[in-house]
Amino acid sequence: MLIQLENITKNYQVGTVTVTALQGIRMDIDHNEYVAIMGPSGSGKSTLMNILGCLDTPSSGSYLLNNNRISDLDDDRLAEIRNREIGFVFQTFNLLPRANALQNVELPLIYRGLPAAKRRTQARDALASVGLADRMDHKPNELSGGQRQRVAIARALVNNPSIILADEPTGNLDSRTGDEIMEIFEGLHEAGNTIILVTHEEYIAEHTDRIVRLRDGLIERDEAANGGH
């Protein structure tokens, strides 16, 4: 099993009030699954995504990733796991504006400590795999929204992570470009990657194999997607 969540809770202190974002999540995700996490705003899906992406740690419960217990690691160990195991794709792309496509894709490899030549080759391959071989030296503001998201996907892929974690990846794109991005995800899934997609759009979620619906910090339903393949 790739991911095992056991009784995950998360509380926030807002002033004097304690807000419970997750109140006991139990969920397993296996290798090469394609999962959508859905839910209205306030359902806890962002919090769950942050915990899955090792950006945050749960207040209680256990999170095993590749059988490593990561629920109580320190900041730097979490950074390392984000670097090696997780590839993020964000709604707003989150590329560095002053770096070109190639440099953006190289970034995770820099933090991994790879030498420059090796970095460049891997980053080029990743960009080529999302169809941007001819846009490597373009800065984000010289690229269309779809192209930016593809750079972000290349950056997520470049370290060969265990999970690709996409947060509303088509939210800022028109539906045609969104479909292109979803096709890329499908391709990645077919190539053996594990993809977790956070979305509030049924239509996007239906591209996946499995939909986990959250409400009020609990899993409301966990079912196979009917539109899946």
Place this chain on the structure above:
Amino acid sequence: MQLAENIPIALTAVRANKMRSILTLLGIIIGVMTIITMQSLITGLRKSIHEQVTALGSNVFQVQKFPAIHTGGDMFRKYRNRKNITLKEYEAVKEHVTAAKSVGAEYWMGGQELRHGEHKTLPIISVCGGTPEFIDNNGYEIGDGRFITPQDVDHNRQYVVLGADVARQLFPYDDPLQKEIKISGRRFEVIGVLQSRGSTFGQSRDTYVVIPIGSFIKVFGKERSLNITVQAISAELYNTAMEQTTGVMRVVRKVPPGEPNDFDIFSNDTLIEFFDNLTRYVRIVAIAIASISLLVAGIGIMNIMLVSVTERTREIGIRKSIGAKRRDVLWQFLIEAIVLSEAGGVIGIVLGLTLARLVALVSPVPAAVPIWTVVLGLLFCSAVGLIFGVYPATKAARLDPIVALRFE
């Protein structure tokens, strides 16, 4: 992650806000420029003064009536009543100072016009009545012919050795040796020409002639004070020679114990010491100005780095989300602060050097930049960047990636 990876990142960030960076750097630029300019000029002056006072040969000091350096208006009046130094003291020093290798005597007469046939010099030539020790004790070398010998002195021969400039003025086309020149109406035969010593502060050091001391007395009389030059046997015996000489002079001149010397000792170090004392305060003020402006610059850098961290909160979030550790972010901003202040340091050094060159160009003050000031200046800038960058960089490193990613 390698630390060096941060340098291009830092350069990009500094370049992205050119105007802001330059304004921030003004303090550092001014501070470093001040240090470099002042150091360069002071060192240049010191060096040229050093060259000038090595007029004396090595391990040589000179006993004279007046202090070498006159400060304040009343100095002359104060020393005028001193007794002239005479040949009696010279003989005594020569006899009793055991640490001396050679002791020379010199009478000087300035403002002379020398003639050779049609040619004459400007009336600015100094005539020295000297002993054979002159050449060694003053650090000269013979260029042509020979110098005055003990026999020339014993027999009061009418011989003269010319400074290089005098030889050039009186004998523009022919060889001066064995020719006759006139000093104050008397005939002297040229037996040698000294090698040129060049000039310092635009003043030639080759505008005099040397004749045997007895011949000098015959021409100009001896109603003047003698200079005694003493060369110590070795550098180790230099101070001994100086103490012995002081003792002998005090005995011969009957200076009561406890009274100050009624003569002065001038050495190669005299002017240097004087100059160092004089410039000590200039240096202190320059360092104070530089320190204050570096402090202000440091605060400016801290301020701009805090702005930069806030502006780039989202970038920090992105970097953390894809695997940047705390220390990666810390070093990224520390190195950015150091690069920023080093940029100011380099500009300040270039401007300082240019300014020193310019001053050297329009004035007789030479410029010389000791490499250690440049190195020290750059180290100082790094230190400023490091010290004032720590707080902003720590702030950046501690950002929560989730909060940072949400930052608009």
